[in-house]
Amino acid sequence: MMLGDEGYCGSVSYQKLEETIKSITGYEYVLPTHQGRAAERILYGQLLRPGCLVISNCFYSTTKGNIEEKAHAKTIALPQHPIVGELKLTEPFHGNMDITELQQLLAQRRRDVGCVIVTLTANDICGQPVSMENVRQVSRVCRSYDLPVVLDACRYAENAWFVKTREHGFADASLEHIAREAFSYGDACIVSAKKDGFGNVGAFIGIRGDRALYEKCLQELCLTQGFPTNGGISGRSMEALAVGLRESLDLDYLQYRMSQVSFLTDLIADAGIPTVWGSHVYVDAGAILDHMPREHYPAWALANALYVEGGIRGYEFGRVNYGDGYTGLDMLRFALPRRVYTNRHLEYVAEVLRYVAENKQAVSGYCVDWAPPVMRHFLGTFKPIRSEVEDDTMM
Known part of the structure; x- marks a missing residue:
């Protein structure tokens, strides 16, 4: 943190953070923000059209609020294993999305859907993990409908640990490999770095390939958060996040x-x-x-x-x-x-x-x-x- 470059434009600390995020996620474009809900407001405000549907395994309250109140879209949660009646979980990946219901909904209302969000781990389903196979299936279904997938990956490292310890075929895989594969199934991501980033402030948006979406978000970021190379975060905080995002995969x-x-x-x-x-x-x-x-x-x-x-x-x-x-x-x-x-x-x-x-x-x-x-x-x-x-x- 003592190495923090507090320069408003072109901060070296931002360059370190950007390099770390690109290395972990594999995404071309990185936009820092001061907090996860700011990232949500920016990305969903540019990605969604008013009145569209957004599907997820579950929605955190600020995510739901930004989608419904700011982007003026509607939310539908499709958990495969909803928690009802008693607090008893029997599935190793209780946070999975219901693929059958997703396919049925898209077959009926694809034109109404703006994007699909996979939350890792599923905060509103008792913090339960999502399997790699489930993320893979969500991505496969959405790509067949030309529909973007957003990973709400605030706890990407913890979800990777559950995949490694619970899912067949990943016991010998590194956490870095598991996290990178999970991110590969998304077209964009939002990460609040106050969780698996060890930060006391900060978040980021990652975008894969979509230059037009990146430019829209970039403009909104500069208007509401700060310069694109700080997003309202201090240099010392960016230095800490550049280290913390990697350490969380230890x-x-x-x-x-x-x-x-x-x-x-x-x-x-x-x-x-x-x-x-x-x-x-x-x-x-x-x-x-x-x-x-x-x-x-x-x-x-x-x-x-x-x-x-x-x-x-x-x-x-x-x-x-x-x-x-x-x-x-x-x-x-x-x-x-x-x-x-x-x-x-x-x-x-x-x-x-x-x-x-x-x-x-x-x-x-x-x-x-x-x-x-x-x-x-x-x-x-x-x-x-x-x-x-x-x-x-x-x-």
């Missing part, structure tokens, strides 16, 4: 990281709490706070209780995130920061969660105080639902 690092995710999952499961792990750890908040009606947002309530009790932050995947009409599970995600915690820290997390679960009657539900129509889980405010006789121990 096998020893990934084995240690995923062992920590598995370790925390086992600790929580030992307490009798429904739990699964992928790139993160997910718990079934509705099962923990089974006394609480869904209208009181149990996953949101659990997140607040954990923070008040132990200073632990979780991320809600439930009715606050998806809307009051959501019928799936109310889940809470623990996204472990990379290279931060020891196992003792994780034991503390599990102990606080166990304590809150054992004292669940003291956990208050919540109702909406104020919320915007979009991204209310980021911007809305909520207030606890108190009984007439308020318990001072209520969390």
Whole structure:
């Protein structure tokens, strides 16, 4: 980071970052942005036409928001294994897209579809990985319809680790080879480098071959983010990302990281709490706070209780995130920061969660105080639902 070239135009640090991204992805064109959602707004704003359909295995909230609110397109998720009823995953690649449904939809409505997105790993499906065969099949189907494929590859390295450890034929392949093959099936990619890039800021758009699309995005980037050789990122941050994007593909690092995710999952499961792990750890908040009606947002309530009790932050995947009409599970995600915690820290997390679960009657539900129509889980405010006789121990 001390080598950072802060020159506004032609930064050497950008050249290093560009070289790293091209080496990993194989894409000709690279556009840096300050954050993943900025990359989403730029790429989908130029790639999509108003009213078109966008298909994916799953959509992260900012992705869905940028597609629907900024590009004025519509989203359709086609998970092969949706999570309904209980938090129980039996497939090694539970994040796969449903190829049969994709083929049927394209056969009926190809003219309406703007692009297909493959999210690696599937954030809204408990961080579950996508198999290389599934990415390959999605690409094959889309190419037969002359339809672009975008890889939402914020966790490309972690997905590569799952492919190496779970998919036949990849046990002896390097993570670099696996990642490069996955990127080869896309026409463009978006990577938030705050995940597998080890960055505290930064993202990028990668585009394969389409010079016209690149030029449109380039103009929008310069208008809203910064010069094309920084995208609103400092030189020191670009230096860090150029290193971090490669280090995330180190096998020893990934084995240690995923062992920590598995370790925390086992600790929580030992307490009798429904739990699964992928790139993160997910718990079934509705099962923990089974006394609480869904209208009181149990996953949101659990997140607040954990923070008040132990200073632990979780991320809600439930009715606050998806809307009051959501019928799936109310889940809470623990996204472990990379290279931060020891196992003792994780034991503390599990102990606080166990304590809150054992004292669940003291956990208050919540109702909406104020919320915007979009991204209310980021911007809305909520207030606890108190009984007439308020318990001072209520969390």
